[in-house]
Amino acid sequence: MTLVGQSTPSDCDLLIVGAGPAGIAAAITATRAGLHVIVIDKAQFPRDKCCGDGLTTLALRELEKLNFDPATVPSWFDVEAAWLRSPSGREVCVPLPTSGKFAAVTPRLELDNALLTQARNEGVAVIENCAYESLSVNSEQLFVSVRANDELRVIRSTWLIAADGMWSPVRKSLGHSEPGYLGEWHAFRQYASNVTGTAAQRLIIWFDADVLPGYAWSFPLPGNRANIGLALLRDGKRRIGDMKDVWTDLLQRKHVVQALGPNFVLDDRHTAWPIPARIDQAMTASGRVLFVGDAVMATDALTGEGIGQALLTGSLAAQAIAAGGEPAAVRQRYESSVANHLLADHRMSVRLSNVLSHRRGARGAIALLAHVGQRGRQYFARWMFEDEPRGIALTPRRWHRRLFRQHGPYR
16 A cells, blocks of 8 residues: 555545554454554564563453464464462462363564464555654544654545554544553563473463552563563552562562573563553543553553453444444444453452562461362362453353353363
């Protein structure tokens, strides 16, 4: 797709700002529905995205709906269980079912590039090195100014999906930004190589006392590598400097060194990023613009995980637009879909997060897991990895006969 000057702007049904999982899920869904779609992204792919790289069952189910092939990701690593360590040092293995994939780890550098490649193969026009600048509106169209190769140009579109992150430039240009907002979570991540301990094969989550409210992780990758990180809930007490001190100390702790192996090597420097997790307060749409992924603050309030939510909201936004109707009807359709899929789960996750934010709550939860049977731990794992909605107890309309028994994705 060639962008042309302002006097003869390019036309499309849907312009998507951001080529991450949310934007690409929207693009593929809309294209399959017959819409003419253009995706722009300010980066050149493949590009890294600071992330824990973990894929929950929700994320895997959404990828399967897109017909995404895990074999297109070179460093894909299937996870069979999660190992949880309580503040007291007790460790519990929480196994996942074997009838499909229920969790995986993949570097975002590879996952996002593979998704973008799939979108292009399905006919989506993707323009890299193209940054959003501003938009103007008439009664039927959006005139979107973008900067590509240092040249300011215009794309004319009927709809726009903003998949442009927590500090969405699109939302800001519409006057809906929230000055000073730093997200509900703050996370650190670094890759490690020469991992020879249990972390080479195990997905490990540490609930160390001084990390609460939050957790540390080690997620395995092929070739004796791991993604190690720290996610801390902002409680109004800890400063970013304090978080950095915890991160530095964490990597020297005996149980962490034992898991990684005595000769593990940290690759490059650590990176950090904020995570928004308040879908219940987020603006879902404005005019002919719908917000998805981090732009609609759709990450999980319990874990800070957001890839599954990004894929889901991207698909829901595209479906709302493809169904047609006046802008108010499309906005209402999307808002209702988001509420139906995510709001009850968000409320439940907030409650659970409050329990796990304290030493007694974290110890009690893991102690309970240690005393339930294999099937009980397996049910917990499916729930933890979002195979069934977190708020299922609050929403009986979503109960079904195979609750906690359905096959996993990619079976």
